[in-house]
Amino acid sequence: MAGQRLIASCFLAGLLFSRGLAFSLPVLNLYAVVGEIFVHEFEIDDFKDAFPSSMDENEPPEAPVTFHTNLLDYPDLPRWLRYIQRTPYQTGYLYGSPTSKELGKQTIEVKAYNRYTYETARQTMIITVAPSSDGEMPYQADFLVKNWDVDEVLPADIQDLFLQAVDSMWEQDGLTVVNITSALDRGGRVPLPIENRKEGVFIKVGSKEPFNECLTKVMSPANRNRCKLQQQPALTCYDTFSPRFQIDWCNLTLIDLTNIYTTEAVTIYGDGVLEEGSEFNPPDDAPDREFFSDFLLTFLLPFLLALLLALLLAYIMCCRREGVQKRDQKTSE
Numbered sequence: 001m002a003g004q005r006l007i008a009s010c011f012l013a014g015l016l017f018s019r020g021l022a023f024s025l026p027v028l029n030l031y032a033v034v035g036e037i038f039v040h041e042f043e044i045d046d047f048k049d050a051f052p053s054s055m056d057e058n059e060p061p062e063a064p065v066t067f068h069t070n071l072l073d074y075p076d077l078p079r080w081l082r083y084i085q086r087t088p089y090q091t092g093y094l095y096g097s098p099t100s101k102e103l104g105k106q107t108i109e110v111k112a113y114n115r116y117t118y119e120t121a122r123q124t125m126i127i128t129v130a131p132s133s134d135g136e137m138p139y140q141a142d143f144l145v146k147n148w149d150v151d152e153v154l155p156a157d158i159q160d161l162f163l164q165a166v167d168s169m170w171e172q173d174g175l176t177v178v179n180i181t182s183a184l185d186r187g188g189r190v191p192l193p194i195e196n197r198k199e200g201v202f203i204k205v206g207s208k209e210p211f212n213e214c215l216t217k218v219m220s221p222a223n224r225n226r227c228k229l230q231q232q233p234a235l236t237c238y239d240t241f242s243p244r245f246q247i248d249w250c251n252l253t254l255i256d257l258t259n260i261y262t263t264e265a266v267t268i269y270g271d272g273v274l275e276e277g278s279e280f281n282p283p284d285d286a287p288d289r290e291f292f293s294d295f296l297l298t299f300l301l302p303f304l305l306a307l308l309l310a311l312l313l314a315y316i317m318c319c320r321r322e323g324v325q326k327r328d329q330k331t332s333e
């Protein structure tokens with residue numbers, strides 16, 4: 001009887017629990033292209049209606065919402081994806097740059113938490129990673145923008161503004177944003193909370209055409225020397241980024257994949273690294289080994305030494321005593 005009741009209440013709890021979790025949004029299909037930045041925005045408003053209490057009148061209008069994202073059936077995101085949301089009142093961003101290893105479909109699970117009511121809503125996203133239609137961008141320039149944070153440059157309109165600025169300097173069309181990384185992920189420091197300082201963000205832009213003189217001159221030996229003296233390089237052309245984007249020209253990297261491709265693609269692993277997907281098989285037919293000499297060395301040698309010292313000490317203590325004779329000589333009777 002009691003067992004039955006227990007089962008019934010477990011069932012009820014399970015039902016309530018699953019209903020509590022069942023508020024999910026429709027599946028979202030997204031597309032990403034190899035070698036191009038992928039950005040998805042989580043708007044808090046999209047998730048608000050999915051929370052069960054959204055019908056209540058007494059709910060505060062601006063509830064803080066946080067998101068948790070993971071690859072379906074895994075605890076974390078795939079390696080190429082990152083997630084950032086600065087505060088629970090702001091839009092969250094899922095972003096990253098897929099490589100050709102990530103081709104295919106990946107299912108991402110998103111859970112939104114209402115921080116006032118602790119309700120959750122979930123959404124499943126299917127990201128299809130496709131190869132780029134214009135192939136690889138062999139010339140890539142990596143800019144460090146000092147006065148922006150990573151989540152501020154992720155919206156498409158800001159990326160466009162940045163590309164326009166690059167365009168005026170590199171004199172190129174067909175530029176794409178290859179990657180966006182917070183400077184904090186690349187060794188930068190958290191800024192002091194004064195003067196509106198920003199973390200800084202690296203934006204990598206790719207093109208099919210080689211760099212022009214304006215960009216290559218930044219890397220000249222004279223300019224490298226100025227960087228060593230903590231001065232900004234002398235630009236030969238007008239800095240079209242300024243004042244909206246402040247570029248740290250000393251941290252500019254120009255990557256020419258047509259040259260370094262062959263050396264970079266071949267990674268030689270040491271023999272301690274397992275190949276992907278393989279298992280470690282411990283050897284089970286190890287040859288017999290003789291450890292007697294090692295035993296002698298580790299036990300007998302210290303033992304003999306200790307014995308020798310003990311004998312020496314015993315000899316000194318017992319046979320070389322001169323105290324009694326000396327005392328008898330020196331004391332008068």
Ligand SMILES: *[C@@H]1O[C@H](CO)[C@@H](O)[C@H](O)[C@H]1NC(C)=O
Pocket residue numbers: 035097098099179180181185186
């Ligand atoms: C993008 O940047 C991140 C962080 O620096 C790095 O881990 C990732 O490999 C980069 N992706 C590509 C395709 O360059």
Ligand SMILES: *[C@@H]1O[C@H](CO)[C@@H](O)[C@H](O)[C@H]1NC(C)=O
Pocket residue numbers: 144183186187188189227250251
């Ligand atoms: C920028 O470059 C300088 C050296 O030129 C280096 O010390 C610094 O760490 C770089 N900044 C970042 C965020 O990588």
